[in-house]
Structures are given as structure tokens and as C-alpha cells.
Amino acid sequence: MFLESTAQVERPYDLTGDFLAGRLRKHLDQDELACVEGLVAHERMLSDQEVLARRAERVDTASILIEGLMFRTIESGNQRFIVGLHVPGDFVDLHGFALGRLDHSIVSVGTARVGVVPHLGIERLMQKRPSLARILWFASLLDAAIHRQWIQMLEQLDAPRRIAHIYCELQTRLELVGKPSTRALRAPFTQYDLADMCGISAVHANRAIGRLRELGLAQIRRGTLYTSDWAALRQYARFDSAYLYADTPFKLAEMRS
């Protein structure tokens, strides 16, 4: 079919096709894209709640998320805290490469597919092609920017807004990697997951969801958010996507233009 073959031409990278999509990707040359794709040694399927890498463990591979969603979690006592969320195209544990061990665990939410990248491969490639170091550095800076926004979200927003913010971010990040925006945003979150992302109790997460429904902003059922007005939801959550650095001019891009 015409559409399919077009897609083939524009996106021959089955595994890493979403890597830095919406950001630096359009400025990477064919060679660099091929290099990143070549890093993936093999694929791995994960079922729900499967731990890809555990906190404090020494690691010798990294993974790029191809399909599905993943959490960054820290267990403390018998409680779990979620400190980050990942969408396809994200290098989920790249920092393990440079830091040697992880300060948190990487866990799937729902089924997921990852590409496994041996550290050795990154190492060799970076020596052969120094620009790759810049690219990976850049990717981890995006993570840090998202972390900062979460900090502000936790400092500024009440529970219903936090939940709305999480979904707004997810929607925008998925859009950046090519998922069209619809009225329903499907996610395999339980209310416990939402609570652990927002730093609130599960019961309160439930009431916060009720508040969003009450306000007519969104309905959330079994993780899926339904809204007829994303703009209103974003405004309510004080969501400003600037921190995701979509389509902004980047240093690396400028150097090449």
C-alpha cells in the first residue's frame, strides 16, 4: 500500500524509531540513526509489573522503550514511590551506563517491549563516533527537565491537578512520538499507580478523580482518561509543555545548520 511504503521510507527504524522524536531526531543524520538502531542487541517483552532493572544493582545493559509504558520506582519501607514515567522512544536506564548502578528501579506498567543495548556497544560506538555522546547526553537532559517539572508539580498543585498534569504530560509526550491525540488517553494505570506518582494516598486519588469528573474536565476509568476538552484540562493543571523542549532550536542542531 502507498501509505505503508511511505512509512517504510521515512521510518526504517523499527526499534528506535521514536528515539528523540519531536526533539533532536530530525537533526540526526542517517548514519547516526543507523548507529542508534544498531545498538539494540535484542528485544525483550515485559509483562505487567515486571522489573527491568533493580535499584542498587550493577548493570551492564541499558534499554530503550519501544512499546508500552514504564515507571521509575523507589521502594522505601513497604511503600513504593514513582519518580518518573517513560514513553516509547525513551532510553529508560541510560544513566546506569555512566553511573554504573541505578538509584531506582525500572518497572513496566502493562505489557511493554524494550530494546536491550549492551553498555559495551555504547562504549565502542561513542569512541568511534563522538557525536553520539552529545546525543545521549541530550536525551538524559530531557529526563532531568521532566524531573524538575515533577518537583514543581508536587510543590504547587493539589491532588486533582496533579493527576490532570500527569495525563497532560503523557498526552503531549505520546504526541511527540507520533501518537495522535484523541479524546481517550489509554493507560494501564491503577489508582494506586496514580497515587504513587502524585504522592497521595490511593483513597485520595480516587476522590481527586471524582473531583475532575465533578468539574466536567475528565473521566478516568481503569487508567484511561476521557476528556472532551484537552485545552481546559491543561489550563486547570497549569500545564505548560515548554519543559518538554519540543521543536525548539537546539545547540547541536545549530552547529550543523
Add this chain to the structure above:
Amino acid sequence: MFLESTAQVERPYDLTGDFLAGRLRKHLDQDELACVEGLVAHERMLSDQEVLARRAERVDTASILIEGLMFRTIESGNQRFIVGLHVPGDFVDLHGFALGRLDHSIVSVGTARVGVVPHLGIERLMQKRPSLARILWFASLLDAAIHRQWIQMLEQLDAPRRIAHIYCELQTRLELVGKPSTRALRAPFTQYDLADMCGISAVHANRAIGRLRELGLAQIRRGTLYTSDWAALRQYARFDSAYLYADTPFKLAEMRS
């Protein structure tokens, strides 16, 4: 004096002597250290509350903090949120180099001294010496790890514990860059500053401080924390310094050994 000249020999880097101290610094060779030191074009003194770089502005220099403390702040409405804290040796706005603009402002707390580093210099040096890219990448990963801990802190801890955690982190980070640990930790924080770091109101910050005194864990007067038992304070705040990656084996270090 003997001590002084020893210090001279071991630490000829007046401006960047604290860069990555306690972490990767001991694995950097003389040449790399000299390169980093050479990046600093000039020094700049900052008085209290001075904005070094403003959110959303395009930037063409970065800065390394030499002396004093700085905040990463985001203004929203007429409220200020503090999303990060920096100690001497930190590259405070390195991400501006790769991302082109900042998602937050960098502001001094008390007087501070920074070394100004033109992006152009970093650019040139990185091409000449690719290992520098690794080193800078590593530095920004440490920032991200600290961000994650702040997220968990905000999710897990109540107000008095948050304040205690902030001081425990500050104490440990200062110790890493060579400041000896004492019973008094001097910081130019107002209670508003503490409130904005903890995501609570200033009034509540005051009461949280009162609680720490009540518990016999610490006294905080005009930003300075006095405690006779750091271990007890750390335990109370559930502070575990692992996320600061002090003295752990690092990939880059291993490659060279």
C-alpha cells in the same frame, strides 16, 4: 606554611577545584582538570538573590559555582518554586549548553562567586577532547539523580522531615567538596526559602522548624541549622546518601583502570 603549600600542590585549581569532588574528580587526569579550569573565562560575584540566568532566555554561557549557594527556581503566577539547590563545584546551568534555553532560573542565595564559561569554549574543547563530553554528561546525571530524590522526598515526607532532609543533603554535598562537618550548618536561607524548597507555606515551615526543635533533633535560626546528632537527624529524615553517588565505582573510572 607547610599545609598551605601542600594544598597548593594538591589543588592548583582555584576556580574549579570542587568540580566533581568526591565523585569522578579523582579519576580525571591532570590534562582534563586543566581543561575544565581553562574553560572559565572570568569570575563573577553575585549578591543575594541575584539572577544569573533567567528561565526561557537563550543563553550562550554556562557557570560553575565556586563559592556560595544557588537555587534553581521557577516562577508561576506570583509564586516562586525552588526545584534545586547548588553547592560549590556544581555546573549550575550546564544543560543550557545543550538545550539552548533554560526551563528555570538560576538565582543566588546569599553572596556567591561563579566562574563564567562561554558555550563556545565548551564546544571547542569537546571536539578537541571527547572525554570531556563524558565528564560533563556525568555531572548532569548527578543533578538528575538529586532531582529524583527530591521527587521522592516530596512524595514521602511530611514538612519537618522535608526540612531535615534538605539540610542532610546540603551537609553531605558540602562534605563531598571538602567542607568539614560541624554541629552548625550555616546557610543563608530564610524560612520562605525553606518553604519554597519543601512545597509548603512559610507559616508551616516555621511550625515544622518548631517541631524539629521540640523533638530535640535540630534548631534552625536564620537559616543556620544546629544539631548535636547528625545521625539522628538523618534517620528522622530517612536520608540515605546513596543517590549522591559518592565514592562509588564509575564506568569512566573503570575504563581507565
Add this chain to the structure above:
DNA sequence: CGTTCCCTTGAGTAGTTTCAATACTTGTGG
């Protein structure tokens, strides 16, 4: 020596937690 921050305290309100009980879903085996 007064102005300006900064800190402290009180009272009432709003947001959040915990515990506990009940209902709804989904998947499984009978």
C-alpha cells in the same frame, strides 16, 4: 530610631490520611 524584613503565634478552614466497609471487574476453574 524607625523602617523593613523576617520570624512567631493564634484561630478557623481546607486538603489529606487512615481505617473500615462495601461494591464493582476481571479472570479462572467448575
Add this chain to the structure above:
DNA sequence: CCACAAGTATTGAAACTACTCAAGGGAACG
């Protein structure tokens, strides 16, 4: 197809945590 179990979602009540508004006290600085 039904019964059941396990996980998930919902609701109520009481207790706690944190917020706002407001007023007064204290320290630093010109």
C-alpha cells in the same frame, strides 16, 4: 454459564496535616 477469588474502585467518618488570614514581636540596616 456460574461461582468464586483477587484485585480494583468507591464511600463514610474521624483524625491529622497544612493553608490562609491576621496580628504582633524581633533583628538587622540605614
